[in-house]
Amino acid sequence: MSRTPSLNNLLPGSWRKDPARKWANLVLFCLIVVLLFVLITPRFSSRDKAPADWQWITCDVGQGDAHLIRIGNSSAILLDTGDNPQALKTCLDWAGIDELEAVVLTHEHSDHYGAYSWALASLPVKNVVVSPYFASEKLNQLEGHVSRQLQHQPALHSLEQGSSVGFPLSNHRVQATAEVLWPPSEPQAIPGESDSSSWTNNTSLVMRWDIAPLNSQEEHLTVLTTGDLEAEAAHSIITNYGSALPSAVLKVAHHGSRGSGTDLIIAVKPQLAVVSVGQGNSYGHPHPSIMEFLEKQRIATKRTDQQGHIAVSSHDDGLHLITSR
Structure with a gap:
């Protein structure tokens, strides 16, 4: 039977004869190991509050989507709301946000807009952004629940493929820009049977x-957000915008x-993929094939059901991640 050699036997004879030198070298060896660990491990930790330098947050709102794009010290854009007001409030408090430059609603599924009325009633909201396919009747119904409580009605903006917008929408210094890659203006170009869930x-x-830094220690952060997009529509986006898609962060679709599908993941080439998903959900999200593909591509992946809220900032040494658990 072979025996594993002891560390002492692996050291040169002169080291074994000089205990002081041996221990000094052991300390040096341990320091090198620790340094290598720090250098190769993603900067990832958890805390009770979001870091002061966050630029993007994916909120843990259960089985739904809600994300924050940093605009100021205590203001942000809310991209989708989830359908759990208390969960959304927890994320806003974690992020230190008390004012919304805009609420962007990606599409008409309640796990993406269900807490919109609560957001309107609870925080100052300057603007609302939707696609042409988010029915005005639906918005009127949602806003009707709180219209008497509002000091002013938020301005409504409709965006479609080819649009570009800078935030804040006022004359202040632009902190974030968004290029709209989908949906197209022609309903017949959208895959799926009309009015179906698909x-x-x-x-x-x-x-x-493209999110600008708040201070000189950060760099611009690029994020591609996808709502509940399905593979067939993703193929159209890849055809039209393939070379413009690469981004540091990908919000994994649906x-x-x-x-x-996985084609959009390949086209975006993200350093980080974030998955908004509820723990133990009945849909089987995320599907094992998607998670296995992300792992095979060696893309760092964080999930709200496992890490909670996910805060991201971009620095010259890479992405910094902080989670709530």
Whole structure:
């Protein structure tokens, strides 16, 4: 039977004869190991509050989507709301946000807009952004629940493929820009049977964000957001915008469902993929095939059901991640 050699036997004879030198070298060896570990491990930790330098947050709102794009010290854009007001409030408090420059609603599924009325009633909201396929009747119904409580009605903006917008929408210094890659203005170009759940998924606003740093220690952060987009619509986006898609962060489409496909992941080439998903959900999200593909591509992946809220900032040494658990 072979025996594993002891560390002492692996050291040169002169080291074994000089205990002081041996221990000094052991300390040096340990320091080198620790340094290598720090250098190769993603900067990832958890805390009770979001870091002061966050630029993007994916909120843990259960089985739904809600994300924050940093605009100021305590203001942000809310991209989708989830349908759990208390969960959304927890994320806003974690992020230190008390004012919304805009609420962007990607499409007409309640796990993406269900807490919109609560957001309007609870925080100052300056603007609302939707696609042409988010029915005005639906918005009127949602806003009607709180209209008497509002000091002013938020301005409504409709965006479609080819649009570009800078935030804040006032004359202040632009902190974030968004290029709208989907949906197209022609309903017949949207895959799926009209008014089906699949068709609604494919009306999702797909936006490529460029988020400016708040201080000189950060760099611009690029994020591609996808709503509940399915694979067939993703192929059209790849055809039209392939070379413009690469981004540091990808919001994985449709909570990582199998139908979202993997082609968009390949085209975006993200350093980080975030998955908004509820723990133990009945849909089987995220699908194992999507998670296995992300792992095979060696893309760092964080999930709200496992890590909670996910805060991201971009620095010259890479992405910094902080989670709430």
